[in-house]
Amino acid sequence: xxxxxxxxxxxxxxxxxxxxxxxxxxxxxxxxxxxxxxxxxxxxxxxxxxxxxxxxxxxxxxxxxxxxxxxxxxxxxxxxxxxxxxxxxxxxxxxxxxxxxxxxxxxxxxxxxxxxxxxxxxxxxxxxxxxxxxxxxxxxxxxxxxxxxxxxxxxxxxxxxxxxxxxxxxxxxxxxxxxxxxxxxxxxxxxxxxxxxxxxxxxxxxxxxxxxxxxxxxxxxxxxxxxxxxxxxxxxxxxxxxxxxxxxx
Numbered sequence: 690x691x692x693x694x695x696x697x698x699x700x701x702x703x704x705x706x707x708x709x710x711x712x713x714x715x716x717x718x719x720x721x722x723x724x725x726x727x728x729x730x731x732x733x734x735x736x737x738x739x740x741x742x743x744x745x746x747x748x749x750x751x752x753x754x755x756x757x758x759x760x761x762x763x764x765x766x767x768x769x770x771x772x773x774x775x776x777x778x779x780x781x782x783x784x785x786x787x788x789x790x791x792x793x794x795x796x797x798x799x800x801x802x803x804x805x806x807x808x809x810x811x812x813x814x815x816x817x818x819x820x821x822x823x824x825x826x827x828x829x830x831x832x833x834x835x836x837x838x839x840x841x842x843x844x845x846x847x848x849x850x851x852x853x854x855x856x857x858x859x860x861x862x863x864x865x866x867x868x869x870x871x872x873x874x875x876x877x878x879x880x881x882x883x884x885x886x887x888x889x890x891x892x893x894x895x896x897x898x899x900x901x902x903x904x905x906x907x908x909x910x911x912x913x914x915x916x917x918x919x920x921x922x923x924x925x926x927x928x929x930x931x932x933x934x935x936x937x938x
Contacts, residue, residue, distance in 0.1 A: 696798015
């Protein structure tokens with residue numbers, strides 16, 4: 690059978706895709722990270738499905754469960770928080786499954802930064818303000834960044850920045866980014882978005898660290914930085930313009 694890596698979205702059970710709920714509904718085993726997941730998400734699984742909380746398991750132990758489920762002939766769901774395309778550790782899991790001869794596929798999910806932007810009612814790409822979104826992370830407690838991927842280089846473009854795995858370093862990062870965006874640049878922090886303990890913080894690079902520390906945020910949060918967050922008086926895009934169509938030959 691197949692191991693299905695499934696984007697669990699930011700947490701809420703009703704933000705899963707239709708495909709995700711269908712796959713969960715047919716799974717005999719479901720692996721999930723209990724730290725980031727609303728328990729209601731698991732209600733999409735059959736009552737007799739084997740549920741495995743991976744928050745305290747090593748990569749080898751997680752892989753062993755996936756292989757065991759495959760060998761039992763089960764449909765196995767591996768829930769990933771947000772969307773599997775970023776910071777989901779799918780690459781190393783998939784590599785091990787390939788070595789074990791276990792087939793797998795991926796179902797996308799709603800990313801936490803997208804859910805945060807929706808909650809604050811902001812588009813992250815505003816005409817002539819910011820037309821690029823950079824998804825990056827802090828590296829102090831993680832693997833080192835590849836050459837050329839320095840935060841200062843991204844900030845110098847003026848693009849909207851989305852910082853993952855960075856909430857514990859908010860003060861240092863805010864001070865660094867203020868040199869490029871200005872201390873009054875708007876910032877939004879989304880913590881456990883769409884979950885029962887959801888928290889949204891709005892501020893600037895000058896005061897967001899104080900807010901984060903006062904709220905005691907240490908994990909499961911995304912930081913969005915950029916002028917698109919409160920852009921006013923911007924020009925209209927050409928998406929709905931009445932430009933003349935070229936004449937047919």
